[in-house]
Amino acid sequence: MTRCTHQQSPYQLLWGQPYIHEEVLGYKFRISADAFFQVNTAAAESLYQTVMDLSRATASDTLLDVCCGTGAIGITMSSRVKEVIGVEIIEQAVEDAKHNASLNGVTNCTFIAGKAEVVLPELITGFGADRGGGITAVVNPSRAGLHRRVIRALRNHPSIRRLVYISCKPDGEAMRNFKDLCCNSSEQPRRKLTGEPFVPTAAVPVDMFPHTPHCELVVVFDR
Numbered sequence: 001m002t003r004c005t006h007q008q009s010p011y012q013l014l015w016g017q018p019y020i021h022e023e024v025l026g027y028k029f030r031i032s033a034d035a036f037f038q039v040n041t042a043a044a045e046s047l048y049q050t051v052m053d054l055s056r057a058t059a060s061d062t063l064l065d066v067c068c069g070t071g072a073i074g075i076t077m078s079s080r081v082k083e084v085i086g087v088e089i090i091e092q093a094v095e096d097a098k099h100n101a102s103l104n105g106v107t108n109c110t111f112i113a114g115k116a117e118v119v120l121p122e123l124i125t126g127f128g129a130d131r132g133g134g135i136t137a138v139v140n141p142s143r144a145g146l147h148r149r150v151i152r153a154l155r156n157h158p159s160i161r162r163l164v165y166i167s168c169k170p171d172g173e174a175m176r177n178f179k180d181l182c183c184n185s186s187e188q189p190r191r192k193l194t195g196e197p198f199v200p201t202a203a204v205p206v207d208m209f210p211h212t213p214h215c216e217l218v219v220v221f222d223r
Contacts, residue, residue, distance in 0.1 A: 007091075019096075024048065025076045027104050035093035036069045040208050047166070047206045047216055048076050051138060054202060054220050055164050057081045060133030064124070064160070066116050066150065067141045071097030074138075075106050082133055084109040087116050087123070117147035124157050135159045140166040145173035148191060151180045156195035163198060163221040168208075170217040181221055198223045 011033045020031040025045050031037045038044035051073060057063055061081045065074040068086030070093050078084050078101075086109065088094050094113040101109040112119055127135060137160050139146060145167075154160055163181065167174040180191060181198040198221035205215045 024072060027072075027075055027100070029070055029072060029075075029100050030096050030103065031070055032092040032096050034090055035096050036090070037072065038208065040210075043206060043208045043210075044072070047208065047218070048073055050204055050206060050218050051164055051166065052077055052080065054204065054218060055136050055138060056162065057136040058133070062127070062133060062135045064135055064137040066120065066137065066139040066146070066154075068097060068111060069093050069140070071100050071109065071111060073140065074109055074111075075100055075104060077138075078106045078108055081136070082108065085123070086111040087119050088113060089115050115147075117149040120150050121153040124153055127157065127159060134161055136161075137163040138166070139163065141174075143169045143172055145177045148180065151177055152192060155181055155193050155198070158195065161223060165219045165221065167217050167219065168214070170219070178219070196223050 022029045022031060022037060022041055024041060025048060029037065038047065055077070057077065057080050059080065059082060063074060063077055063081045063084045065084055065086040068074055068088045071086055074084035074086045086097060088097065088111065091113045094111050097111040135157070137154055154163060165174070165177070180193060182200065183193065184197060185193050200219055201222045202220040204218045206218065208216045
């Protein structure tokens, strides 16, 4: 079965090792059968380095890693920020992320399992000015984009000044997310987007899928 959770229809190891192992930007990663990881390792290094450069996160910042998967982005950026908080719906991936942080000796990462639209609004409510530093958000959703409640939580939190959006299909549902991040509050009253609008300031394509018309797009939003 493909459209069900590991809990509903558990994977069974028939032969070989239960995990795949990869190394990206000098960090080692364990990947479970149900967890997402970029299949093009060389291009993934370019993608993650691009995200690091564009995020401009500092040592006093908190990195909010939404749809964090096995923790690749958060862990590779962990030395640049005060702390990393990752949210991911796939429980196996979260277990991998926790293992990967320990494997690489990274101690400032916290990974939370659950739907982003459920976890994130309550989670960042407690992110006040007393936390120190700013909040940089990196989101890496599937082709379905982010749930409107996730966008609302990110848009309405005043401490998030920069958001890096990684999209594998920017002309699809992600475009709806882009509009909600940037529109005036009066344009979408039902969505309760009360926070200051973001402005797109950079867009960098990364060719993750050679010999196809597709590419990954990294979009930076500032305010």
